[in-house]
Amino acid sequence: MLLKCFMLVFFFAIQGEAKFGGSHSKENHGFPPSIFPFLKNTTAEQKKDFYTIIANTTATKGEKKTAADNWAQNIGGDVQTSYTEFQANLSKIQTETRANVSRIIxxxxxxxxxVYKILDDQTVTEKQEIENLIKFYNSIADPEMKSALQFILAPRFPLGPRGPHGGKMHWFPSKKHRRQ
Known part of the structure; x- marks a missing residue:
């Protein structure tokens, strides 16, 4: 249970860190172009070599890192500088994410x-319980903590009108969509 909680908190903590955009072009072998900014000034052959390195399923993570480092060093110039900056930023994000996860946990x-105090209160109606949970949820300023609590409380609340065409998920549904 603790492992599941950790994994979910980790997911929510990094959720805002990864910004992927753009099309998944054939040239990028299905990877969004913004993931690897250091590939911007490389040839198609250099891109292919890099993607071959990272897509190798038989290599260890260390072997892939060494091969990618060598790949960038062989190209040199702006690509190597950009690659080094990317690796430094990635390390920084990992450190911040781990700190966030530890803090949230x-x-x-x-x-x-x-939450348990609200759920265990036998002096309120179900409607009042939901209102109290919503009030408590809205009082939390930390977005990562809100995300973790959303996951924990999700089975307790309907997700709103999803229907055959999808729709917006409502963690704490509006009065219009709330069960009476």
């Missing part, structure tokens, strides 16, 4: 205690 028991 350490604060989560306090938030869950409040």
């Amino acid at each position: 350490s604060e989560l028991p306090n938030e869950l205690t409040e």
Whole structure:
């Protein structure tokens, strides 16, 4: 259970970090172009070589890293500089993400205690319970904590009108969509 919670909190913590955009062109072998900005000034052959390195399923992560480092070093110039910056940014994001996950996991028991108090209160109606949960949820300023609590509380709330054409998920549905 703790492992599942950790994985979900980790997912929510990094959710805002990865910004993927653009089309998945044939030239990029299905990868969004913005993932690897250092490929911007490379030839098609150099891109292919890089994607061959990272797509190798039999190589270890260390072997892939060494091969990619060598690939960038062999090209040199702006590509190597951009690659080095990318690796530094990736390390920074990983460090920040781990710190966020640790912080959320350490604060989560306090938030869950409040949620359990609301859920265990036998002096309120179900409608009042939902209103109290919504009020508590809205009082939380930390977006990562809100995301973690959304996941934990999701089975308790309907997701809103999804229908055959999808639709917006409502974690805490508006009065219009709330069960009476």
